[in-house]
Amino acid sequence: MMFLLVPLLLCAFPPSAAEGRLRQFYIMKQRSNNTSAAQSLCRVNYTDLVTIYDQQDNIKLQQLLNSSSFQQGWIGAYRGNYSLKWSNGDDVTYSRYSPSYSDQTRCAALNANGDWESILCNETKHFMCYEQDGDGGTTYNYLLIPQNKNWSDAQLYCRENHTDLVSIRNEEENTLVKNNGTQSNTAFWIGLLNDNVNWRDGGPSAYRNWFQEFEQSRPNAFMRLTDGRWTRADINNNYPLCYKSFIHVSPAEMSWEDAMNYCSSQFSGALCLESENDQTETQRELNRNNISAPVWVGLRQSRLFGFWMWINGLQVRNWTNWKGGKAPEAALSQHCAAMEKVNGRYTLTDKDCRSTFRVVCEKN
Incomplete structure (x- = not known):
């Protein structure tokens, strides 16, 4: 297995406040000469070796490295089997991809026939981004970008200016993407990556930041202090x-009311999504633990007034990803909310409060 070394970005033991409310980075001030030992230390003291999900994570880690006395350190990437991955972390439930080389890193481009071509990711092409409706719904707007970029640069452009490179979950979406890309004279990038990089904690990250001069078949890697690129090296x-x-996701299932009592007695309370970052981090955590069944969260509807409210008093914001695109109305609602996976993406949905599911809690 190939593990990545990252220049140690955390000075001393304190966490970085930049990662978000529900995930923080730490550095162990104890050297490990292999990744198994490094992972054991992380799991005993924290959660796991770090997974880098996007450019923002990479920049934060590089900044932390610059402020520390350490030069490099292990991260949780390793070389495993080749597999297909969507840029935004969606499950690959539909595919028209026939890789020409299953043992090479390739990316998918959609052609005029709606088929997906297997192409070296450093080639430059037009690309398709998507945006989610502002109401947090399940409708997506597709945008063909008529600029020539390699796959990684296209991914970065889409994430900075829209949501991400497009993912395709069924034949209907494939047709929509094809029809929205008719202005491109050649096949254009979509968000599908085929490579052999996986993450030790099971995180579904398709972000890559390799320094191209280094051979990717080497067993281990580290992030360079100078530019944050990942390079590979022997064990260090x-x-x-x-x-x-x-x-925290409870091991046992329970009703919504019992779930709220469980979280408040064992942890700091049931999960409340205070920002889009909270929503993203929760989806990543559920994804890496392969949880697709409904899980309770700290959200309930007022039976008297009909509005939905988090148990910490916060209102439900317009970025909240409800199943069907909007919050259920009072007369039709079942009054308690859970997150569940629908077509490869996590959404909020109303459930009978007496139903029994696992619950997502916030830890101190």
Whole structure:
């Protein structure tokens, strides 16, 4: 297995406040000469070796490295089997991809026939981004970008200016993407990546930041202090770069009311989504733990007034990803909310409060 070394970005033991409320980065001040030992230290003290999900994570880690006395450290990437991955973390439930080389890193481009071509990711092409409706619904707007970029640069452009490179979950979406890309004279990038990089904690990250001059078949890698690029090297004696998740999913199922009591007695309370970052981090945590069944969260509807409210008093914001695109109305609602996976993406949905599911709690 190939593990990545990242220049140690955390000075001393304090966490970085930049990662978000539900995930923080830490550095262990104890060297490990292999990734198994590094992972053991992270799991004993925090959650796991860090997974890098996007450019923002990479920049934060590089900034933390610059402020520390350490030069590099282990992160949780390793070389495993080749597999298909969507840029936004969606499950690959539909595919028209026939890789020409199953043992090479390739990316998918959609052609005029709606088929997906297997192409080296460093080639430059037009690309398709998507945006989610502002009401948090399940309708997506597709945008063909008539600029020539390699796959990684196209991914970065879509994430900075829209939501991400487009993912396709069924034949209907494939047709919509094809029809929205008719202005491109050649096949254009979609968000599908085929490579052999996986993450030790099971995180579904398709973000890559390799320094191209280095051979990717080498067993281990580290992030360079100078530019944050990842390069590969032999095993070294380095510090583990860890993260801590402040999300807990109960092992047992229970009613919504019992779930709220469980979280408040054992942890700081049931999960409340205070921002889009909270929503993203929760989806990542559920994804990496392969949880697709409904899980309770701290959201309930007022039976008297009909509005939905988080148990910490916060209102439900317009970015909240409801199943069907909007919050259920009072007369038709079942009054308690859970998150569940629908077509590969997590959404909020109303459930009978007496139903029994696992619950997502916030840890101190």
